[in-house]
Amino acid sequence: MDYIHGTHEEEQERLFILNRLLNERCLEKIELIGDELTLDIGSGLGVFTRMLAHRLFYGRIVGVERSPQQLEKALKLSRSDEINLPVEFREGSAYDLPLESAEWGNFDLVFIRFLLEHLKDPLKALSQAKKAMKPGAKIILVDDDHENFRITPSTPAFGFLWNLYCKVYEKMGNDPFIGRNLVTLLHQAGFHDFKIDFVLFGAAASESDFFYYANNLIGILAGAKEQIIEVGDITPEVFDANLAEIDGWSKKPDATLWYAANWAEAIC
Numbered sequence: 204m205d206y207i208h209g210t211h212e213e214e215q216e217r218l219f220i221l222n223r224l225l226n227e228r229c230l231e232k233i234e235l236i237g238d239e240l241t242l243d244i245g246s247g248l249g250v251f252t253r254m255l256a257h258r259l260f261y262g263r264i265v266g267v268e269r270s271p272q273q274l275e276k277a278l279k280l281s282r283s284d285e286i287n288l289p290v291e292f293r294e295g296s297a298y299d300l301p302l303e304s305a306e307w308g309n310f311d312l313v314f315i316r317f318l319l320e321h322l323k324d325p326l327k328a329l330s331q332a333k334k335a336m337k338p339g340a341k342i343i344l345v346d347d348d349h350e351n352f353r354i355t356p357s358t359p360a361f362g363f364l365w366n367l368y369c370k371v372y373e374k375m376g377n378d379p380f381i382g383r384n385l386v387t388l389l390h391q392a393g394f395h396d397f398k399i400d401f402v403l404f405g406a407a408a409s410e411s412d413f414f415y416y417a418n419n420l421i422g423i424l425a426g427a428k429e430q431i432i433e434v435g436d437i438t439p440e441v442f443d444a445n446l447a448e449i450d451g452w453s454k455k456p457d458a459t460l461w462y463a464a465n466w467a468e469a470i471c
C-alpha cells in the first residue's frame with residue numbers, strides 16, 4: 204500500500220468529517236473571483252471541490268483523483284447536489300494529469316490539499332500542475348507538518364505513537380514534515396511570489412467539535428496500526444495500551460488539541 208490512510212469506509216468517513224472541520228477556514232482564505240478555470244489535484248471525496256464549484260459562477264472546476272473508490276464516493280455525493288454544479292471529476296494521477304490538449308496551460312487556479320505528503324516525488328506533481336496553468340495563475344498548497352501537532356495535558360503515549368506514525372511516512376518514502384517545505388518545492392518547480400499562512404485545526408474539550416478532532420487523531424493512528432507496529436517493532440498490546448491512554452486524554456475536561464496545516468500560495 205502506498206497511501207497510508209487507505210480508502211475503506213471508516214477512512215472515508217474520517218475524511219468527510221475532516222472536510223467539515225477545515226473547509227470553511229480554507230474557503231475564506233481563497234480569494235475567488237468566480238470565473239476561474241480551477242483544478243483540484245488529489246480531490247479525494249470531492250467535498251471541497253464541490254464547495255469551490257458553488258463559488259464559480261462563470262468558471263468550472265476539474266477534480267483529479269487516483270483512487271476509483273474515492274472517485275465513486277465523490278460522484279455519489281455529487282449526485283445528491285440540488286443544483287447542477289460546474290464540477291467534473293476525473294480519474295488520474297497527479298504525475299500524469301488527465302487533461303485535454305486545449306486545457307493544458309489554461310487553468311487559472313490549482314488547489315492541492317493533503318496530497319503532496321503522500322507522494323514520493325512531489326516536485327514532479329508540481330511540475331505537472333505548472334504545465335496545466337496559465338502564466339500568472341495561482342497555485343495553493345495545503346499540507347501537513349506533523350511536528351505541528353500538540354496535545355495537552357501532555358500525554359507520553361501521544362509522543363510515542365506520533366513519532367512512530369511519522370516514521371511510517373519516512374519508511375514509505377514520504378516527508379511527514381512537508382508542510383514546512385512547501386515554498387522550497389514551489390521555488391524548485393519554478394513558481395514565484397510566495398505567500399504563507401496556517402489553517403487552524405484544533406479545539407479545546409469544551410468546544411462542540413472537539414470530539415471530532417480527537418476522533419480524527421485516534422482514527423489516524425488506529426488506521427495505521429499495522430504499519431506503526433512494524434516500524435516501531437512493538438506488540439499490538441503496546442499499541443493498544445498507548446492508544447487507550449490517548450483515548451483517556453480525550454475525556455479530560457482541559458484537553459486541547461493544537462494543530463495547524465501549512466498553507467502556501469504562489470504564482471505561475
Ligand SMILES: C[S@@+](CC[C@H](N)C(=O)[O-])C[C@H]1O[C@@H](n2cnc3c(N)ncnc32)[C@H](O)[C@@H]1O
Pocket residue numbers: 206208218222244245246247248251267268269270273295296297298315316317318321322
Ligand atoms: C488525504 S486525501 C485529501 C483529499 C482532498 N484533497 C481533501 O483535502 O479532502 C489524499 C487524496 O489523494 C489521493 N491520491 C494519492 N496519490 C495520488 C496521486 N498520485 N494522484 C492523484 N491522487 C492521489 C488519495 O487517493 C486521496 O484521495
